[in-house]
Amino acid sequence: MRNAFLFLFSLGLAGCGPNGPSSPDVQTSPPPPSRAEWSLAVHGGAGHFDTEQLSSEEQAAYRSALAGALEVGGQVLNDGGSAVDAVIATIRILEDDSLFNAGRGAVYTAEGVHELDASIMRGEDRNCGAITGLRGFRHPIEVARSVMESSEHVFFSGHGAGVFAEAQGAEPAPEHWFDTAKARARYERALARDTSKEKFGTVGCVALDRQGHLAAGTSTGGMTYKRHGRIGDSPVIGAGTWADDRTCAISATGWGEYFIRTAVAHDIHGRMLHGGADLQEAADATIHDEMGALGGDGGIVGMDAKGQAVFSMNTPGMFRGSFMAGGSPKVGLFASDTLTP
DSSP: OHHHHHHHHHHHHHTEETTEEOOOOOOOOOOOOOOOSOEEEEEEEEESOOTTTSOHHHHHHHHHHHHHHHHHHHHHHHTTOOHHHHHHHHHHHHHTOTTSSSSTTOOOOTTSOOOEEEEEEETTTOOEEEEEEEOSBSOHHHHHHHHHHHSSOSEEEHHHHHHHHHHTTOOBOOGGGGOOHHHHHHHHHHHTTOOOOOOOOOEEEEEEOTTSOEEEEEEEOOSTTOOTTOOOSTTSBTTTEEEETTTEEEEEEEOHHHHHHTTHHHHHHHHHHTTOOOHHHHHHIIIIIIIGGGTOOEEEEEEETTOOEEEEESSSEEEEEEEETTSOOEEEEETTOOOBO
């Protein structure tokens, strides 16, 4: 009996360290990042452009425009505004900037006019609003917000979108206000059947506010020389825009038909919600393995529930930027760029 006791006692000692019982080595993971106070990210379109197509002056202009828009949206968030407020404020700046294919600077349709598309979605309750084929109103993103907040519907098109916008008191703008020399040149090349890839310029924004809510918005003039009421992905919820506080906020840019066929924005959300992927993994799989595999091109700007901004593209360039509380705006133009202030 005494020997059995000593044997058990010795086993106990073997399992003890100097400070008590020992345990097997455990590989611990680093703690997850804490949620940012607020965060904002933006895109100004993806496409087939590089340093040979954009002069140093043009590159500087795009960088300045993106940083300026981020500053405006960041101020909204820093002052306690909602993610929706910040997305709207940011996109309004880009809609007024003729560098981009949204609002002023929108491309021409085959009929030589401007038809504008936009959508907005908030992650808190997945409420959303969208318009397509809108003419004669300065800020399509504001009209999309009115659809979300002031109607029982989600999507208005063409004449009906204009009637709704007027009833809501949206700011009008004459047709010539949208005209720019750059858009006219693209239109004239299309008339001459020069089908060079010029599908970039759509703008979009994603945001996380101090309350932890996400939002996403997208605005565009569509594709140069679009015909027969063509609609791309930008106003299509789930293709060009998505926001859900459980996963992410997404705004897309690129060849809209392919983004619709693969429901890009919602596919990224689904990979996170149902497959457990993080945002970067989900975005890269959707852009490269789904949409890109079919022959489409473009990219997304995304934000997860922690406020981490993510970009994914299969094009040589995408105008983009991010801004987080405590930091400064960072922008990039080319796929190889590391975002820098």
